[in-house]
Amino acid sequence: xxxxxxxxxxxxxxxxxxxxxxxxxxxxxxxxxxxxxxxxxxxxxxxxxxxxxxxxxxxxxxxxxxxxxxxxxxxxxxxxxxxxxxxxxxxxxxxxxxxxxxxxxxxxxxxxxxxxxxxxxxxxxxxxxxxxxxxxxxxxxxxxxxxxxxxxxxxxxxxxxxxxxxxxxxxxxxxxxxxxxxxxxxxxxxxxxxxxxxxxxxxxxxxxxxxxxxxxxxxxxxxxxxxxxxxxxxxxxxxxxxxxxxxxxxxxxxxxxxxxxxxxxxxxxxxxxxxxxxxxxxxxxxxxxxxxxxxxxxxxxxxxxxxxxxxxxx
Amino acid sequence: xxxxxxxxxxxxxxxxxxxxxxxxxxxxxxxxxxxxxxxxxxxxxxxxxxxxxx
Numbered sequence: 001x002x003x004x005x006x007x008x009x010x011x012x013x014x015x016x017x018x019x020x021x022x023x024x025x026x027x028x029x030x031x032x033x034x035x036x037x038x039x040x041x042x043x044x045x046x047x048x049x050x051x052x053x054x055x056x057x058x059x060x061x062x063x064x065x066x067x068x069x070x071x072x073x074x075x076x077x078x079x080x081x082x083x084x085x086x087x088x089x090x091x092x093x094x095x096x097x098x099x100x101x102x103x104x105x106x107x108x109x110x111x112x113x114x115x116x117x118x119x120x121x122x123x124x125x126x127x128x129x130x131x132x133x134x135x136x137x138x139x140x141x142x143x144x145x146x147x148x149x150x151x152x153x154x155x156x157x158x159x160x161x162x163x164x165x166x167x168x169x170x171x172x173x174x175x176x177x178x179x180x181x182x183x184x185x186x187x188x189x190x191x192x193x194x195x196x197x198x199x200x201x202x203x204x205x206x207x208x209x210x211x212x213x214x215x216x217x218x219x220x221x222x223x224x225x226x227x228x229x230x231x232x233x234x235x236x237x238x239x240x241x242x243x244x245x246x247x248x249x250x251x252x253x254x255x256x257x258x259x260x261x262x263x264x265x266x267x268x269x270x271x272x273x274x275x276x277x278x279x280x281x282x283x284x285x286x287x288x289x290x291x292x293x294x295x296x297x298x299x300x301x302x303x304x305x306x307x308x309x310x311x312x313x314x
Numbered sequence: 315x316x317x318x319x320x321x322x323x324x325x326x327x328x329x330x331x332x333x334x335x336x337x338x339x340x341x342x343x344x345x346x347x348x349x350x351x352x353x354x355x356x357x358x359x360x361x362x363x364x365x366x367x368x
Binding site for chain 2 (some may be wrong): 007008009010015018019030032034050058059060133134135136138139161205236273274275276277
């Protein structure tokens with residue numbers, strides 16, 4: 001196959017993917033989106049002859065538009081533009097999960113500081129304020145008091161880009177010091193890990209410890225439903241264990257792989273990521289993640305890559 | 315080896331260098347983007363943008 005990789009930075013994730021594709025004899029066309037011009041009907045020359053393009057853009061804005069252009073040019077794209085649209089925006093992400101009946105943290109949105117403060121007071125402290133666009137745990141605020149909430153909301157209202165005036169307020173989920181990242185292809189888990197930290201943010205990008213995790217049937221069911229909810233594709237589904245009595249085993253604990261160890265009653269899905277990073281997962285588990293991703297690409301391209309990817313559940 | 319465009323020190327490089335990859339200068343700590351591999355060309359890496367992520 002001739003596979004285009006849309007990128008602006010080659011992270012370890014992209015290097016793993018490039019290595020796997022080349023080892024299997026695929027032709028790889030690296031497309032640095034910073035150097036492209038996208039016409040309304042004429043694709044950039046680099047798109048010529050591609051069987052599929054894989055969106056690995058680091059910048060969400062570029063991901064959203066390049067996938068739209070690829071789709072418009074009739075080039076199959078992973079993930080599709082509608083999936084990107086839903087996953088890139090936390091409001092759309094939450095709405096899709098709720099609509100699909102996937103348990104997700106209680107969330108409310110407001111457009112003014114006063115209305116947002118009413119939500120915060122209703123949720124009680126602590127609660128969480130998230131940017132609607134953002135990643136790696138950046139600009140997330142755990143609000144522990146009314147004075148902190150007032151300060152953060154005022155800063156966002158006065159100093160922020162207009163997107164920061166969309167106040168996305170979420171209940172604080174008492175997770176057991178860790179959350180779960182699942183990389184899945186069309187809802188089928190490739191591998192999963194727990195991310196543990198003493199900090200309330202447990203993103204791998206924030207330095208959380210990682211360890212493999214065995215998914216139970218309930219987690220697999222939710223991963224499949226969450227994937228369907230956003231249109232499927234190559235995704236990172238993030239779950240938290242709820243109803244846990246005490247701390248669950250940390251990533252450094254050999255029991256970390258146990259599903260729902262620590263007495264969790266269920267899971268809640270807080271996010272689905274559409275340009276998922278998998279280097280930390282690949283290091284944490286025995287599964288060859290890039291190989292599994294390429295297996296899926298090979299089996300998907302030409303059959304359903306752009307036919308179904310991006311179709312969000314009504 | 316390539317020369318750091320910030321401090322001029324030698325920057326050691328991997329064999330499997332890719333255009334678009336970021337390398338760090340061990341001397342001054344600058345993040346450098348690989349903009350060519352044959353021959354190796356380095357430029358200052360872009361600053362982190364708000365919409366970067368996964």
